[in-house]
Amino acid sequence: MQKTSSKSGVYVFPFFLFGLFWALAITLWQTTGNLFYFFNFGYIGTSIAVGIGLYISLPAKKKPTGRRVAQFLVGAYMLFFLGLFARENMQIEGFFFYLLAGMFYGAVIHYLVAKIFGVFIFNRGWCGWSCWTAMILDLLPFRRHRQAPLAPPFWALRYLHFGLSLGLVAVLWWGFGYRVQEQSVTELYWLVGGNALYYALGIALAFLLKDNRAFCKYVCPIPTLQKIPARFALLKIAGDLNKCTDCGACTKMCPMDIDIPAYLQKGQRVLSTECVFCLECINVCTKGALAVNFAFDRVRH
Ligand code: SF4
Ligand code: SF4
Incomplete structure (x- = not known):
């Protein structure tokens, strides 16, 4: 059985994140002399810490507001400031183009931190708390969906999407000699169109x-990048089987259709790499059987 973290322990988390992001902001600013890093990481860390702080302090029914606040503060900043104002192509193709060109600007840093290496620690928190696509999708009325998930072949569409994006970049780069340029209108059109x-x-x-x-x-190609580090993510949902009555409320609420009690019964944390760390399952469990947990999983999944 997994041991869950105490409520006071959870309160420490937003302060830890706040400090971590500001430490990164100051370090990068001081080592590169670029004030962008100071503003960028400071803003993102503050936004996420505020969202988590709100989640913790609000009453149960209003807790998702904390996540939505963080989602809008970070998602809108990425899309409107980094994307539309600074003209960085934040789409996955932009990431590939900038990598090929050796241009380590905001888009590359964002992908490396939020969508690849950060996943080793924070799981797919990006998808639950910051994504600018999901910030709109989460406003739609089907929060608690009632249809069975589509059959496995449909899950392959995301890999096809990833392959097509990579293929398109390869053809344009090596076949047509296309070269990405700093703050170009083409990248802006790509971002807006995509x-x-x-x-x-x-x-x-x-x-x-x-x-x-x-x-x-x-459909989204981003989980293709996230799923390997998510296997090893230190932060996951953990449960207490003694408190769980197997009522299924958490699974019904889970936006990613994860069978949460099944993991509890195996004495595991929620190991699914589909988990977007939205914390809806914790919030809906009236028995207090679920909590965020920081650990290393030795099992294969
Ligand atoms: S799967 Fe894609 S669209 Fe959904 S939250 Fe993650 S990055 Fe955003
Ligand atoms: S397992 Fe919980 S935290 Fe993960 S996606 Fe499902 S409801 Fe959200």
Whole structure:
């Protein structure tokens, strides 16, 4: 059985994150002389800490507001400031282009920190707390979806999407000699067009499948990057089998269709790499059987 963290322990977490991000902000600013790092990491750390602080302090029914606040503060900043104002192509193709060009700007730092290396610690917290696509999808009415998830082949669409994005970049880069440029209008068009497509597809799928997160489950290419580090993520949901009555409320509320009690019964944390760390399961459990837990899992999953 997993040991869950105490409530006072959870309160420490937003302060820890706040300090961690500001330490990173100051270190990068001092070592590179670039004030952007100070502002960027300081702002993101403060936004997430405020969201988590709100989540902890609000009454049960209002707790998701904390997550939504962080989602809007970070997601909107990434999309509007880094994307539209600073003209960085934040789409996955932009990340590949900047990597090929050796341009380690905001988009590359964002992917490396939030979507690859940070996942080793914070799990897919990006998807639950900061994503600018999900910030809109989570506003749709199918929060608690009632249809069975689609069959396994549909889950492969995200890998196809990832492969097509990578292939498109390779063809443009090596076949047509396309070269990404700093703050170019082309990257701005790519960002706007790509996001418009994501939003249109995400909203259409949500209504079609009556599931706000259908786009996340079947189409988004980002989990392809996240799923390997998510296997080893230190932060996961843990449960106390003595308190769990196997009522299934957590699984019904989980936006990613994860069978949470099944992990508890095996004496494991929630090892699914689909978990977006939204904490809805903790919030809905009236027995207090679930909590955030910081540990290393020795099992394969
Ligand atoms: S799966 Fe994609 S769209 Fe969904 S939250 Fe994660 S990055 Fe955003
Ligand atoms: S397991 Fe819990 S934290 Fe993870 S996605 Fe499901 S409801 Fe959210």
